[in-house]
Amino acid sequence: MNEIFIIDYKAGNLTSVKRALDYLEIRNKFVSSGDELHGAERIIFPGVGHAATAMAVLKERGFDVALREAFEQGTPIMGICLGAQIVLSHSDEGDTACLDLIEGNCLRFEPEDKSLKIPHMGWNAVAVTQPHPILKDLKPGDEFYFVHSYYPLPSDTSNIYATCEYESTFPAAIGYENLFATQFHPEKSGRIGLNLLHNFARWDGTV
Amino acid sequence: MLSKRIIACLDVRDGNLAKSIKFVNTKDIGDPVAAARRYYEEGLDELVFYDITASSDNRSIMIDVVSRVASQVFIPFSVGGGLRTVEDCGKVLLAGAEKVNVNTAAVQNPQLIAEASCAFGAQCVVLSMDVRAVEPTPDIPSGYEIVIRGGRTPMGLDAIEWAKQGEDLGAGELVINSIDADGTRAGYELKLTRTIADAVSIPVIASGGGGRPEHLYNVLTEGHADAALVASILHYEEYTIRELKDHLHQRGVKVRMNW
Numbered sequence: 001m002n003e004i005f006i007i008d009y010k011a012g013n014l015t016s017v018k019r020a021l022d023y024l025e026i027r028n029k030f031v032s033s034g035d036e037l038h039g040a041e042r043i044i045f046p047g048v049g050h051a052a053t054a055m056a057v058l059k060e061r062g063f064d065v066a067l068r069e070a071f072e073q074g075t076p077i078m079g080i081c082l083g084a085q086i087v088l089s090h091s092d093e094g095d096t097a098c099l100d101l102i103e104g105n106c107l108r109f110e111p112e113d114k115s116l117k118i119p120h121m122g123w124n125a126v127a128v129t130q131p132h133p134i135l136k137d138l139k140p141g142d143e144f145y146f147v148h149s150y151y152p153l154p155s156d157t158s159n160i161y162a163t164c165e166y167e168s169t170f171p172a173a174i175g176y177e178n179l180f181a182t183q184f185h186p187e188k189s190g191r192i193g194l195n196l197l198h199n200f201a202r203w204d205g206t207v
Numbered sequence: 208m209l210s211k212r213i214i215a216c217l218d219v220r221d222g223n224l225a226k227s228i229k230f231v232n233t234k235d236i237g238d239p240v241a242a243a244r245r246y247y248e249e250g251l252d253e254l255v256f257y258d259i260t261a262s263s264d265n266r267s268i269m270i271d272v273v274s275r276v277a278s279q280v281f282i283p284f285s286v287g288g289g290l291r292t293v294e295d296c297g298k299v300l301l302a303g304a305e306k307v308n309v310n311t312a313a314v315q316n317p318q319l320i321a322e323a324s325c326a327f328g329a330q331c332v333v334l335s336m337d338v339r340a341v342e343p344t345p346d347i348p349s350g351y352e353i354v355i356r357g358g359r360t361p362m363g364l365d366a367i368e369w370a371k372q373g374e375d376l377g378a379g380e381l382v383i384n385s386i387d388a389d390g391t392r393a394g395y396e397l398k399l400t401r402t403i404a405d406a407v408s409i410p411v412i413a414s415g416g417g418g419r420p421e422h423l424y425n426v427l428t429e430g431h432a433d434a435a436l437v438a439s440i441l442h443y444e445e446y447t448i449r450e451l452k453d454h455l456h457q458r459g460v461k462v463r464m465n466w
Contacts, residue, residue: 015303019278048328117408120328121379122209122433123252123463143210144461145283147330165208188283188305190247190466 002041004028010055020187026201034062047082052094054132071177076205079181102176104154111167119149132161178205209465212252212434222268247280249448250466258288275278277303311355312336324377334378339386370403384414392418395426402447404431420454
């Protein structure tokens with residue numbers, strides 16, 4: 001099993017992803033610049049925080065170019081939370097131009113029911129909408145841990161692999177070719193979440 | 208729709224698990240890391256650790272506990288007790304906690320909430336408050352007063368006002384702990400919980416008094432709480448997490464049933 005490179009761009013607490021991989025005995029290391037990403041065979045792109053801040057740091061460290069190169073070379077990449085948002089073309093958060101690996105936009109939750117709280121924080125059920133090797137073990141009613149105020153919306157619905165309900169239906173997992181990304185936190189979602197990381201570590205990047 | 212959460216509270220003193228009863232007598236009952244791991248495997252949704260270590264010399268023991276928990280427990284957990292500065296909060300987050308829990312220090316210095324919220328994000332900051340029922344006065348119109356220092360010092364501060372202020376300052380969640388109900392196992396303080404849950408738009412976690420599955424049901428429905436904190440009913444093995452969740456699930460409360 002090849003080593004997973006975790007992109008470190010000072011966006012929130014990245015150590016929880018590392019701890020989960022360590023527990024699963026999956027080799028991993030942090031990389032803090034685009035240069036260090038060259039030769040990566042597998043990449044996790046985590047993060048929490050503001051889209052504009054994250055994009056600024058990614059560019060400053062050369063990750064924007066290096067991630068696109070890795071994506072075009074077919075390297076398996078997994079985005080988590082903010083990492084599932086800034087792979088799209090644009091985020092409404094700070095009106096930010098993003099990485100544009102998948103065409104689409106990130107929108108803020110605007111529930112009509114004002115008793116629904118923002119951020120959407122806690123456990124919620126995720127339904128698989130089309131098969132994906134990383135989601136192969138999911139069963140109806142499986143729940144994952146979410147913390148977010150924005151959600152990713154790919155332009156092409158064929159890029160949506162799983163959805164979640166919060167007043168309306170929103171994409172919980174998206175993907176395109178060798179890129180797969182979850183809005184929820186698999187590293188904080190118990191055994192069912194860890195299984196996704198396990199599956200990613202063995203994924204060949206094809207759907 | 209989000210599931211209602213069951214959160215286990217683990218009081219830790221000098222690195223050992225303890226459960227306070229009316230904040231007076233404490234009895235050590237084991238290793239917090241082992242307990243956390245067991246509850247995680249049994250389907251718990253979230254954990255909170257309160258460091259009740261008296262001496263600041265022993266604070267580093269707690270950081271070690273946090274780090275060991277984070278290496279083997281893969282659900283969110285928060286840490287509170289003795290966090291006085293943004294730096295204190297940063298240490299427990301870096302050790303692997305998802306959230307910090309502030310209480311006394313936030314009452315004494317409300318800017319701590321704003322500073323921590325700004326530094327780490329509102330979702331990381333849980334404002335925990337100890338509340339006692341009193342005769343309503345002009346300063347405490349709701350009849351619920353904030354007390355600090357583990358229930359020893361009344362502050363002349365209205366709990367409803369403090370909850371709203373905490374939200375405005377940037378807290379992402381509230382823990383409402385009823386001193387009157389704590390340790391009684393006679394049920395949560397429903398009126399207090401509901402009053403605060405209806406007054407704010409951030410999640411509210413009910414604490415104190417949970418002794419039976421129906422107590423959780425009551426506070427998650429009638430009490431409008433988003434989560435229920437439990438301690439002794441788990442620590443003394445009176446109910447399993449599965450039993451608590453089965454009860455809630457059968458009565459139509461959405462809880463996480465697969466793990």
